Amino acid sequence: MSKNKFIILVVLMSLSLIGIICLQAYYINNSINSFENQFNFSVKKSIGYTIQNIEKKEKLNSIIKINQLINDGGKIDTTAIINFYIKEDNKNTNKTLLYRNGILEENFKLSSALFDIGLDTINVKRIINNRETKVLNNSSAQDVDLVDIVNEISTLSEREQILWESFYMDYAFRTPIYKRTTNEEIRELLETKLKAEDIDLDFEFAIYSNNLATKISSEDFQIENNDTFSLPIFDNENDDNNYRLLVNFPKRERYMFSSIYSNLLLSILFTGIIILAFSSALLQLIRQRQISEIKSDFINNMTHEFKTPIATINLALDSIRNPRIIDDKEKVLRYLGMIKEENKRMHAQVENVLRISKLEKNELNISKERIKLHDLLQEAINHVELMVEDRNGEIITNFDAIKSTVLANESHFTNVLVNVLENGIKYTPEDKPLKIEVSTHLAGSSILIDIKDHGAGMTKQVQKKVFEKFYREHTGNVHNVKGHGLGLAYVKQIVEDHHGNISVTSTKGVGSTFTIKLPLIS
Known part of the structure; x- marks a missing residue:
């Protein structure tokens, strides 16, 4: 996939995800607003019902009281x-x-x-x-x-209705508010109506006169400007008290969200799954793109690695077939030796690939035994000694660790040490003196091996990926340093299989230090 297509695909997927999230947020917000409007309507309806019943009861009590007086005489x-x-x-x-x-x-x-x-x-x-x-x-x-x-009044005619109404309006407003209704009456009426409206929520209430508190109030009532419901009670054109019944719900917000909690939770869950799936898909796309680039580099490097020995073998075979050389035993043996060495070189490359594959599938049989780590280090140094001499370099050893006995596989761990040493040799530029320092020291119940070179070094970004399979730092020419990005991946796998770990510290242009930590055995 080309870079432009990849970017377009990522942008489209991102816009789709953002659109889905916005749509979910829009519907959730609409649900909250709709429920809030319904809640407000039901509460106001309940308060109105309470006020109406209280006023009706007061009027009725007034009529009963006056009728009682009339019936008593006159x-x-x-x-x-x-x-x-x-x-x-x-x-x-x-x-x-x-x-x-x-x-x-x-x-x-x-x-x-x-x-x-x-x-x-x-x-x-x-x-x-x-x-x-x-x-x-x-x-x-x-x-x-x-x-x-x-x-005495026997029946209430139209005129008498006017009388009763005017009497009630002129007389009742002079009665103190705490004699006209009670906390218990208001609470009972409100609870009954709210439950009929499917609102089972604790509330607080009070009656205020000209914005001042009266004796009619629940214990924990507090005015909340944005959430307090207020309706006039005992409204009278001749009354300057301006009584208002105030009601609020301390747990209103929790009640609002609890009503849509299941829908909100499902929306968040599904949105989270979508985000997770999108992130995973995006990471996979990026990873696949990286793997595709790494694979191309790997194929190019492997092709280069095999091309030279194959060309050498072909030249040697052509030379042997030459009638003037085929009878020269010394030259034939020389060319046969070249063929064998190049064949071993290709075989080693294939073995590296197979070893990595078997390690990932846990098919590589690694048997361990007690080994002196200093002996393995010396053997690995001897293996690369000719390469160092060819570069007029040197390997400095400083084995400070008093104990060096570990449980390891001799063959595989020797390959680990050789790979790290060869890495320092390969990445030391030709114009710099080749110098590798190998040291050991103890750290608690473990032994640390430091292999330090003074080569090209690595950036912080490269250090994070240097142990990844097939990874090689781009230098503008992939063939500047021979390799296929498997050496350090193999090293990491083997070290971890030995219950150890490997790390690297490096400065670009100064050099790198690889540190291997292994547990000691008594």
Whole structure:
């Protein structure tokens, strides 16, 4: 896949994922808003129901009270059709409230001549509503006998309805709020209606007068400006108290989210799965692209590695077939030796690939035995000694570890040490002196092997990937240093199989130090 197609694919997938997340967020937000609107409507409906019932009950109680007074005695006044007198003594203030409300009906017979409408007489009825409220000091107030002045009412006519309403409006608002309703009454009505609306949630309430608290309030009520519901109660055009019933729900937010918790959880779960799948797919695409590039480099390197020995073998065979050389035993043996060496070189390359494959499949049989690690190090140094001499270099050893006995496979661990040493030789430029330092020292119950070179070094980014299979640092020419990116991957696998670990510290242009840590045995 080309780079442009890869970028377009990643962008399209990212936009699709963002779109899905935004769509999920949009629907969740709509669900929350819809539920909140329904909740607000139901709560206001419940508060309205409570207020209506409380006001109806107060009116009914007032009518019952007045009827009781009427039934207790009194005569009908034929002039004032209905007259009510209410006397209320307040011992605390030493004052008396005297309230009078009456409806006077007057019938008139007028001559039609006054109106010139062709009739002898016209009957005109006039109804006058007369109300009066007096507050008297008890010292000067005269005794008023309610039984003597309250008139009996048998039925409530239209006129009488006007009377009752006006009486209630003028009289009730003077009654203290705590005598007009109770906390228990408000709580019971609210709970009943809220449950009928499927809202089972704790609430707090209070009645405020002109934004000041009254005695009607639940214990933990606090005004929350954004979440407090407020509706007028005992509304009266003559009343300057401006009573309002306030209700709030301390656990409202939790209740809101609990109602959509399952949907929200599923949305988050599925969105998370989509994000995880997308991230995984994206990483796989990036990984596959990297593997594709690594594979191309590997094929190029392997081709180069095999091309030279194959060409050498072909030249040697052509030379042997030459009639002038085939009879020269010395030259034939020389060419046969070249063929054998090149064949061994190709075989070693194939073995590296097979070893890595078997390690990954856990098919490589690695038997371990007690071995002196210093002896293995010396053997590995002897193996690369000719290569070092050819470069006029040197290997400096400093074996400080008093103990060096480990449990290891001689063959494989020797290959590990040889690979690391060869790596230092290969990556030391020709124009720099070849110098490799090998040292050991103890660290608790482990032994540390440091193999330090003064070669090209590595960047931080390369150090993170240097032990990955097939990875090789790009230098502009993949054939500058022979190899196929399997050596250090093989080293890491073998070291970890020996319950150890390997790390590298390096500075670009200065050199690298590979540190192998292995557990000691007694």
